[in-house]
Amino acid sequence: MLAHPTLDQLSRLGLHGMAKAFSDAEASPEAASLSHAEWLAILLDREIALRVDKRLGARLRHARLRQQATPEDVDYRAARGLDRTLFQSLLTGAWIKAHEGVLICGPTGVGKSFLACALAHKACRDNHSVVYQRAPKFFTDLALARGDGRYARLMRSLGRADVLVLDDWGLAPLDAGARHDLLELLEERYGRRSIIITSQLPVDKWHDVIGDPTYADAVLDRVAHNAHRINLTGDSLRRSRTQLPAA
Incomplete structure (x- = not known):
């Protein structure tokens, strides 16, 4: 031959x-x-x-995920209250096909971002488009985009992604522009696309971050009512790893 x-x-x-x-x-x-x-x-x-x-x-x-996390890397043994059955059911991707959300809440250091990125990595494997955004930078970028003419294009791009990851939500109160941007984005995606949100704050404290009661009710109506919730507890995994005795 x-x-x-x-x-x-x-x-x-x-x-x-x-x-x-x-x-x-x-x-x-x-x-x-x-x-x-x-x-x-x-x-x-x-x-x-x-x-x-x-x-x-x-x-x-x-996607530009914050962490190189995969489903195989998830540690179910860590003392943080992770429901293994729930998380593994999320890895099937049925929630994406149903255009639902995932809310991951808990104190700093318990692996919220890692779990979000693992779910996002699996979504990429399953041929879904993913966009990762860290919330503080996300709202700053939207404000800048409004000033330089990129706003409409950026919002369309965020609206089209099958899965949007909004990490570190709730670190600072929203101003009027950020409230408007968040609601517009959620309205565009509601019932059509999926979202993953991580936050140190429990959902019942989100009203304080959003600020305006009318906006807060509208945001939570589009996020919390059709979302799977992962509530983590415990001490920081970062701290526990640094305190491990030398081999």
């Missing part, structure tokens, strides 16, 4: 996974025993795997 012309043609067609599989199979001593159907199956499997990996990489780059 003319290996090099075949490799050139596969590469020219952009079938780089098939080209690599062809090259590897040619170098394998078992190649001669493979049937035509087996050769084709190997090439197709490698091409599909490569394309899946590339799409996942692109989605993760677009």
Whole structure:
């Protein structure tokens, strides 16, 4: 078989996974025993795997997650009250298809951002688009975008993502502009897209952060009523790890 012309043609067609599989199979001593159907199956499997990996990489780059967290990295043994059954049910992604939300609340250091990023990573694996935003910077960016003409485009981009992660929500009270931006974004996404929110504050304290009672009721109506809640407790995991005795 003319290996090099075949490799050139596969590469020219952009079938780089098939080209690599062809090259590897040619170098394998078992190649001669493979049937035509087996050769084709190997090439197709490698091409599909490569394309899946590339799409996942692109989605993760677009998401810009704060932490490189995966579902496999989640520690269910940590003393923080994480409901394993609930979290593993969320990893199935049914909540995304139902356009529901996830609220992760608890004190600092218990892994709220990590869990949010793990759920977002799984969403990327499942071919969903994800955007990560840290709340304090998020509202600042929206205010700047309103001044330089990017506001409408940025809001459309945030509205289209299958999953929006809003991390560290509630660290500071919202001003009038931030309240308006938040409600507009939630209204655009409600019933159409999903959101993950992490906060040190329990949901019943969010009115104080939002400030205006009318806005607060509207925001909570669009966030809390169709969301799965993960309420974490305990001491900071960061502190406990630094206090571990040396091996």
